[in-house]
Amino acid sequence: MSIEKMEAAELLSKNKFNVDEEIAHIEIDKTICAQCREKPCLYVCPVVLYKLDKNGDISFDYAGCLECGTCRVVCHDIGSKGIVKWVYPRGTFGVNFRYG
Numbered sequence: 001m002s003i004e005k006m007e008a009a010e011l012l013s014k015n016k017f018n019v020d021e022e023i024a025h026i027e028i029d030k031t032i033c034a035q036c037r038e039k040p041c042l043y044v045c046p047v048v049l050y051k052l053d054k055n056g057d058i059s060f061d062y063a064g065c066l067e068c069g070t071c072r073v074v075c076h077d078i079g080s081k082g083i084v085k086w087v088y089p090r091g092t093f094g095v096n097f098r099y100g
């Protein structure tokens with residue numbers, strides 16, 4: 001048996017997502033985020049789903065989320081707790097890892 005070596009980006013590209021368009025599993029309160037000085041969410045998401053828009057406000061899209069939970073930890077431990085909802089997606093929705 002041979003083991004194929006792949007880079008992280010390639011491994012991530014193999015994942016499949018079934019995005020729940022009706023119910024977001026993560027929600028942020030942008031008024032709270034505006035008061036957050038450190039904004040650690042910008043640096044920890046492995047797929048960079050937290051970004052700054054042209055006005056300097058946080059923008060976020062839960063599509064593509066790997067459900068690692070890191071953003072919630074740093075938001076609540078270091079940030080201003082602007083993530084007001086973090087739950088796993090409903091059954092059948094969310095990420096489907098192909099390579100662990």
Ligand code: SF4
Nearest residue numbers: 045065066068069071
């Ligand atoms: S749970 Fe992980 S992948 Fe999803 S938005 Fe938070 S840090 Fe990014």
Ligand code: SF4
Nearest residue numbers: 033036041075079082
């Ligand atoms: S760390 Fe939390 S409160 Fe701060 S900008 Fe990110 S989501 Fe908003």
